[in-house]
Amino acid sequence: MTSSPRPPRPARGVPDATVARLPVYLRALAALADEGLSTVSSDELATAAGVTSAKVRKDLSHLGSWGTRGVGYDVEALASHITRELGLDERRSVVIVGIGNLGRALAGYGGFASRGFHIAGLVDADQQRQGEMVHGQRIRPYDQLGDIVREHAVRFGVIATPADAAQDVADAMVDSGVTSILNFAPVVLNVPDNVDVRRVDLATELQILSFHHVRKGGEPVGVLTGVATS
Amino acid sequence: MTSSPRPPRPARGVPDATVARLPVYLRALAALADEGLSTVSSDELATAAGVTSAKVRKDLSHLGSWGTRGVGYDVEALASHITRELGLDERRSVVIVGIGNLGRALAGYGGFASRGFHIAGLVDADQQRQGEMVHGQRIRPYDQLGDIVREHAVRFGVIATPADAAQDVADAMVDSGVTSILNFAPVVLNVPDNVDVRRVDLATELQILSFHHVRKGGEPVGVLTGVATS
DNA sequence: CTTGGCTCGTGAACGGTTTCACGAGGGGTA
DNA sequence: TACCCCTCGTGAAACCGTTCACGAGCCAAG
Numbered sequence: 210m211t212s213s214p215r216p217p218r219p220a221r222g223v224p225d226a227t228v229a230r231l232p233v234y235l236r237a238l239a240a241l242a243d244e245g246l247s248t249v250s251s252d253e254l255a256t257a258a259g260v261t262s263a264k265v266r267k268d269l270s271h272l273g274s275w276g277t278r279g280v281g282y283d284v285e286a287l288a289s290h291i292t293r294e295l296g297l298d299e300r301r302s303v304v305i306v307g308i309g310n311l312g313r314a315l316a317g318y319g320g321f322a323s324r325g326f327h328i329a330g331l332v333d334a335d336q337q338r339q340g341e342m343v344h345g346q347r348i349r350p351y352d353q354l355g356d357i358v359r360e361h362a363v364r365f366g367v368i369a370t371p372a373d374a375a376q377d378v379a380d381a382m383v384d385s386g387v388t389s390i391l392n393f394a395p396v397v398l399n400v401p402d403n404v405d406v407r408r409v410d411l412a413t414e415l416q417i418l419s420f421h422h423v424r425k426g427g428e429p430v431g432v433l434t435g436v437a438t439s
Numbered sequence: 440m441t442s443s444p445r446p447p448r449p450a451r452g453v454p455d456a457t458v459a460r461l462p463v464y465l466r467a468l469a470a471l472a473d474e475g476l477s478t479v480s481s482d483e484l485a486t487a488a489g490v491t492s493a494k495v496r497k498d499l500s501h502l503g504s505w506g507t508r509g510v511g512y513d514v515e516a517l518a519s520h521i522t523r524e525l526g527l528d529e530r531r532s533v534v535i536v537g538i539g540n541l542g543r544a545l546a547g548y549g550g551f552a553s554r555g556f557h558i559a560g561l562v563d564a565d566q567q568r569q570g571e572m573v574h575g576q577r578i579r580p581y582d583q584l585g586d587i588v589r590e591h592a593v594r595f596g597v598i599a600t601p602a603d604a605a606q607d608v609a610d611a612m613v614d615s616g617v618t619s620i621l622n623f624a625p626v627v628l629n630v631p632d633n634v635d636v637r638r639v640d641l642a643t644e645l646q647i648l649s650f651h652h653v654r655k656g657g658e659p660v661g662v663l664t665g666v667a668t669s
Numbered sequence: 670c671t672t673g674g675c676t677c678g679t680g681a682a683c684g685g686t687t688t689c690a691c692g693a694g695g696g697g698t699a
Numbered sequence: 700t701a702c703c704c705c706t707c708g709t710g711a712a713a714c715c716g717t718t719c720a721c722g723a724g725c726c727a728a729g
Contacts (some may be wrong), residue, residue, distance in 0.1 A: 226716060228650050232643040236625055250676065259627035259638075262676095263718055270678055278677045279725040295646050296653035303645070310547065314540035320625060320642025325649075364652060365645065388656060389648040395466055395550060397489035405651050407644050408489075412550025414637050415533070415595065416462040416525050418619040419555075420453075421635050422594060423526035426618065456686060480706065492706095493688060500708055508707045509695045 223294075227268040231291050233258045234265070235324075238288040250281040292325075302329040302363040304387070306378045307370030308338055308348050311393060315367060317344045326365070330357035334374065354378075355385040367391045368398075379406075453524075457498040461521050463488045464495070465554075468518040480511040522555075532559040532593040534617070536608045537600030538568055538578050541623055545597055547574045556595070560587035564604065584608075585615040598622045609636075 237257035375394035605624035
């Protein structure tokens with residue numbers, strides 16, 4: 210409570226591409242801190258994060274100057290700065306709808322809890338699943354979604370339902386106050402402008418890999434012929 | 440076997456940004472076909488895919504001219520063209536390593552099977568899981584990974600293990616012939632240049648949402664104070 | 670105090686992506 | 700057949716992101 214309630218407001222317009230990399234830096238910094246390092250150069254951080262050092266410096270420059278010339282960045286200070294920048298210093302409540310395998314994986318994903326996300330509720334429409342305990346949380350019926358969101362002032366919703374349920378879920382979330390949605394269902398959601406949606410499609414990623422595979426090797430992969438190579 | 444073994448090779452340098460959208464178009468087209476439409480305008484397809492019509496036209500132009508001026512695109516023809524372009528007309532074998540909740544979700548994900556991906560094997564290092572049936576496949580021990588890859592000429596690997604196992608798994612995959620890896624573990628993998636890696640980090644996505652949340656509402660969400668809003 | 674070496678921070682150049690605007694070329698109708 | 704309307708395909712322009720190159724600043728050593 211002694212720290213400034215409204216920090217120096219260091220960054221203004223951080224580019225989207227940079228924002229997308231901040232979590233990666235954050236994770237890399239955590240790993241470096243675990244190794245006992247107290248300082249990193251942009252080069253080291255770049256390697257750990259899988260990007261170029263120029264990118265690291267440019268990205269971090271958007272958050273203000275936090276490095277020391279000739280030395281590098283202070284691991285702990287930089288990590289906490291990025292944490293604040295991402296808003297991860299405040300605890301944020303999340304509701305997950307659709308507790309199939311994916312929903313369970315998300316509910317138990319350490320990356321959520323360790324980054325300030327608190328799971329306020331697990332919701333599923335399937336009667337059979339209701340009441341079941343998943344990672345310390347009871348699965349609750351779909352019609353309680355609104356109550357959960359309102360009660361815990363939830364602003365983040367995760368949709369891990371089948372495609373045909375996703376839009377309904379999104380509508381219900383928005384109605385009760387959710388303003389940021391992470392959508393794993395393979396549909397384009399229709400939401401008001403003030404609501405943020407990010408879509409993650411597991412199949413899409415494999416298809417992109419497939420494209421590059423064709424481009425690179427182009428190898429036909431003889432499933433039918435089944436003849437071993439040479 | 441009657442179709443040309445080396446198709447017209449229609450597109451040359453398709454931009455990455457376009458490639459990333461092709462699977463989305465493909466899905467949108469499938470949905471439109473289900474509705475019985477035989478033709479779409481770039482505008483309709485754009486709406487269905489959640490992008491702009493200009494993007495659709497530019498993207499599709501990279502694949503060659505497949506639309507009819509004044510009419511639009513033939514749904515079926517375009518879908519099959521994109522399918523071919525992505526290399527999804529050939530069956531591709533995939534191995535999934537790490538059969539926790541995420542691995543199970545992936546194993547059962549319809550988006551894989553319906554897009555030409557055939558799951559050649561599920562692998563887990565946990566003795567307790569081995570032998571268990573998941574979506575019609577038996578979970579096999581980790582030391583059989585190489586055999587599975589070689590036997591089925593697998594070129595696609597999915598890593599759904601904890602972070603500390605991911606690099607070992609990647610090494611084993613690469614050693615036995617995998618050239619495209621989809622990595623869900625929150626680490627940067629070290630692989631040879633000829634191997635393609637795409638990383639999907641579930642926590643990252645929420646953190647990006649969090650950033651935008653701070654920027655937009657900035658609402659503090661009083662978890663500690665716990666006072667209901669006004 | 671001065672020197673040398675290292676690394677950040679940043680303007681400028683570059684390349685890729687998106688948007689814009691409009692001409693070209695189809696289909697339908699009279 | 701001739702006309703109109705509609706939508707694709709595509710250069711040009713605007714925008715964004717990455718890479719490059721180098722000066723500024725800090726630390727350590729002598």
